[in-house]
Amino acid sequence: MRVxxxxxxxxxxxAVATSLREEHYAVDEAADGRTGLQKARQWSYDAIVLDLMLxxxxxxxxxxxxxxxxxTPVLILTARDTVEExxxxxxxxxxxxxxxxxSLSELSARVRALIRRSHGQAKAExxxxxxVINTANxxxxxxxxxxxxxxREYTLVELLALNRGExxxxxxxxxxxxxxxxxxxxxxxxxxIYNIRKKLGKNFxxxxxxxxxxxxx
Amino acid sequence: MAxxxxxxxxxxxxxxxxxxxxxxxxxxxxxxxxxWRLQMWHAAILVSVVVGLxxxxxxxxxxxxxxxxxxxxxxAARVLDGSLRGFDLRGFDTTExxxxxxxxxxxxxxxxLPRELADRRDNQPEPYFGIWLEDGxxxxxxxxxxxxxxxPSQSQPEAPERDGPNAILREVRIVGPAxxxxxxxxDIGSEIAELNRLxxxxxxxxxxxxxxxxxxxxxxxxxxxxxxAAISDAASRFSAADMSPRINVVETESELGQxxxxxxxxxxxxxxxxDQQRQFAADASHELRTPLAVIQSQIExxxxxxxxxxxxxxxxxxxxxxxERLSDLVxxxxxxxxxxxxxxxxxxxxxxxxxxxxxxxDLMRPVAQQAEVNLRSxxxxxxxxxxxxxxxxxxxxxxxxxxxxxxxxxxxxxSVAIVDSxxxxxxxxxxxxxxxxxxxxxxxxxxRADKARSRVHGGSGLGLSIAQGIIANHGGTMQIASQxxxxxxxxxxLPLASTLSDNHSNDRDASNPKGATTPHTTPLQAGQ
Numbered sequence: 001m002r003v004x005x006x007x008x009x010x011x012x013x014x015a016v017a018t019s020l021r022e023e024h025y026a027v028d029e030a031a032d033g034r035t036g037l038q039k040a041r042q043w044s045y046d047a048i049v050l051d052l053m054l055x056x057x058x059x060x061x062x063x064x065x066x067x068x069x070x071x072t073p074v075l076i077l078t079a080r081d082t083v084e085e086x087x088x089x090x091x092x093x094x095x096x097x098x099x100x101x102x103s104l105s106e107l108s109a110r111v112r113a114l115i116r117r118s119h120g121q122a123k124a125e126x127x128x129x130x131x132v133i134n135t136a137n138x139x140x141x142x143x144x145x146x147x148x149x150x151x152r153e154y155t156l157v158e159l160l161a162l163n164r165g166e167x168x169x170x171x172x173x174x175x176x177x178x179x180x181x182x183x184x185x186x187x188x189x190x191x192x193i194y195n196i197r198k199k200l201g202k203n204f205x206x207x208x209x210x211x212x213x214x215x216x217x
Numbered sequence: 218m219a220x221x222x223x224x225x226x227x228x229x230x231x232x233x234x235x236x237x238x239x240x241x242x243x244x245x246x247x248x249x250x251x252x253w254r255l256q257m258w259h260a261a262i263l264v265s266v267v268v269g270l271x272x273x274x275x276x277x278x279x280x281x282x283x284x285x286x287x288x289x290x291x292x293a294a295r296v297l298d299g300s301l302r303g304f305d306l307r308g309f310d311t312t313e314x315x316x317x318x319x320x321x322x323x324x325x326x327x328x329x330l331p332r333e334l335a336d337r338r339d340n341q342p343e344p345y346f347g348i349w350l351e352d353g354x355x356x357x358x359x360x361x362x363x364x365x366x367x368x369p370s371q372s373q374p375e376a377p378e379r380d381g382p383n384a385i386l387r388e389v390r391i392v393g394p395a396x397x398x399x400x401x402x403x404d405i406g407s408e409i410a411e412l413n414r415l416x417x418x419x420x421x422x423x424x425x426x427x428x429x430x431x432x433x434x435x436x437x438x439x440x441x442x443x444x445x446a447a448i449s450d451a452a453s454r455f456s457a458a459d460m461s462p463r464i465n466v467v468e469t470e471s472e473l474g475q476x477x478x479x480x481x482x483x484x485x486x487x488x489x490x491x492d493q494q495r496q497f498a499a500d501a502s503h504e505l506r507t508p509l510a511v512i513q514s515q516i517e518x519x520x521x522x523x524x525x526x527x528x529x530x531x532x533x534x535x536x537x538x539x540x541e542r543l544s545d546l547v548x549x550x551x552x553x554x555x556x557x558x559x560x561x562x563x564x565x566x567x568x569x570x571x572x573x574x575x576x577x578x579d580l581m582r583p584v585a586q587q588a589e590v591n592l593r594s595x596x597x598x599x600x601x602x603x604x605x606x607x608x609x610x611x612x613x614x615x616x617x618x619x620x621x622x623x624x625x626x627x628x629x630x631x632s633v634a635i636v637d638s639x640x641x642x643x644x645x646x647x648x649x650x651x652x653x654x655x656x657x658x659x660x661x662x663x664x665r666a667d668k669a670r671s672r673v674h675g676g677s678g679l680g681l682s683i684a685q686g687i688i689a690n691h692g693g694t695m696q697i698a699s700q701x702x703x704x705x706x707x708x709x710x711l712p713l714a715s716t717l718s719d720n721h722s723n724d725r726d727a728s729n730p731k732g733a734t735t736p737h738t739t740p741l742q743a744g745q
Contacts, residue, residue, distance in 0.1 A: 009507055011535040015514035022521065053503065079506035080499065100510035104517045 006036030351396030
């Protein structure tokens with residue numbers, strides 16, 4: 001899952017990005033509104049954490065511009081806590097709202113929920129045959145037994161599970177699993193898919209040659 | 218383009234932020250209501266005027282009528298008197314000659330009322346008359362009312378009226394020849410009745426006038442007071458929770474219209490100052506929350522798992538600078554709150570502005586060197602009366618801006634001089650300047666023309682507000698003139714304290730340990 005953090009305060013941006021990375025998100029950062037908007041348009045993020053008071057263009061403007069073309073889930077992060085501000089934020093296309101100061105664990109829970117809901121998944125658990133994926137604590141169990149997956153493998157499983165029944169192209173996988181600083185030209189994805197099949201069963205993921213991957217329903 | 222320092226609105230209008238319960242106007246009892254009192258006075262005056270006028274009217278009409286009657290009767294009596302003068306009345310009064318003799322003479326004397334008097338309209342009773350000799354014997358009479366007696370004549374010879382048995386009589390008596398008495402009278406019942414009818418008509422007319430006047434007065438009072446009701450209604454609905462009520466001003470020229478306009482302006486000012494306060498509180502909480510969020514998230518992140526010592530150091534460094542920012546901010550907010558609270562500097566000693574400026578330059582020099590900004594100063598000795606720490610803060614804040622919003626190889630020149638008996642402090646730089654649209658706002662709290670830049674410099678957006686507040690507190694003014702990409706000039710004027718020769722008294726109350734008030738008469742050239 002790939003997340004964009006738009007925040008001009010370096011200490012805060014660093015903490016949020018690091019925390020999300022430690023939860024195995026691919027995280028991109030932007031220090032001002034213009035860069036943020038540019039990145040948000042360029043990549044299809046799973047969620048955007050957006051500060052409102054930004055240099056260049058502010059969060060409101062960024063949101064308005066982004067909503068013309070993208071439906072990316074946006075979580076607003078701001079020090080303005082009045083009801084009017086929150087209502088305004090949500091009405092203008094934000095999906096969630098968190099006031100500063102905030103707890104990082106709440107932030108990541110909200111980000112998880114945002115990503116889940118944007119895929120039409122209300123519950124934290126996704127059940128595919130005998131495999132149960134718990135998106136809250138990022139664990140996977142097969143026939144009741146926990147399966148040990150690496151962070152990358154888990155992210156890939158979650159991405160495919162949230163989009164199950166749909167073909168997920170290789171470029172989509174690259175977009176959502178790796179952040180802008182990683183070299184995505186390797187054939188890492190095939191290695192991960194091979195390992196996932198080994199751990200969750202041969203038929204868990206189907207490869208469509210030249211197109212991508214799919215978890216059949 | 219320049220803006221001048223103006224006192225903060227919030228200080229002029231001490232409005233507390235608590236929402237106040239809607240103020241109900243006390244229920245006015247009737248006698249206290251202005252409309253009621255107005256109406257009472259109006260009624261009293263109207264009643265007395267109408268009653269007075271109508272009474273006068275009636276009395277006038279009555280007197281005219283009676284005078285007419287009296288004239289008529291008098292002229293009749295004079296005719297009788299004239300006729301009587303044809304007689305030789307001598308001797309009759311002494312009863313020497315019998316009355317019959319005289320009466321016999323009447324045949325050709327014709328002692329009777331003139332034609333025009335006798336020929337009256339049908340409804341008017343014919344007048345009566347009587348002539349008496351001095352000794353009281355009646356010479357002649359015609360149609361005297363029954364039971365007539367001359368008696369009241371003694372006490373009031375001109376008693377005009379008497380009540381007859383079934384009539385009101387009016388009489389005129391004159392003294393004829395040889396002490397004789399001539400009396401002419403008639404029944405004036407019909408005239409009296411006519412006068413009574415007139416009185417009734419006048420009364421009805423007065424009632425009509427009164428009714429119309431009172432109704433009109435009530436309507437007038439109500440319509441005059443209706444705007445007051447609207448004013449009090451708007452004023453009582455106006456509260457911290459709802460500042461929208463305004464008085465609907467219809468007649469702008471009338472006194473109440475002017476009052477309403479004045480009140481609306483006052484409401485506007487209160488609302489503006491409230492909005493400023495609200496904005497300030499929102500900005501302050503935003504500014505306070507940001508470093509707090511940094512500290513909280515950095516600590517939470519660090520505690521999530523075991524970290525390397527480098528990571529801990531990084532976390533602590535970030536937290537430390539955030540908490541430094543917090544304490545700076547709190548300090549600035551407290552200063553502002555104090556400035557808002559009192560309009561006078563807390564301390565008043567003689568302050569050598571030039572020495573304070575020199576110290577600020579020295580403090581600022583390392584920062585300026587890092588930013589490659591050349592700091593220069595042209596300082597003349599100048600003394601103002603005030604708080605040395607606050608004045609240092611003003612100069613330091615201004616210098617900080619000059620360096621922060623400058624560019625490499627730029628320069629900032631600080632000069633202190635006495636101009637027109639006030640201390641003039643000018644800080645001129647050739648930095649990035651301020652755009653015209655920003656210039657109007659730079660002294661507003663938390664206003665930052667370029668947030669990214671000030672974040673790098675750690676500015677809170679309060680420096681100029683504080684400087685402006687302190688200068689206003691010291692009775693001075695501040696002007697900022699700027700042109701984008703050309704530079705900024707800040708001019709501060711402070712009132713000059715009692716002259717340099719007045720050092721002794723200054724020394725006594727100067728308890729400044731830093732020695733900023735030490736008299737120093739040689740022109741000081743600090744900096745290069």
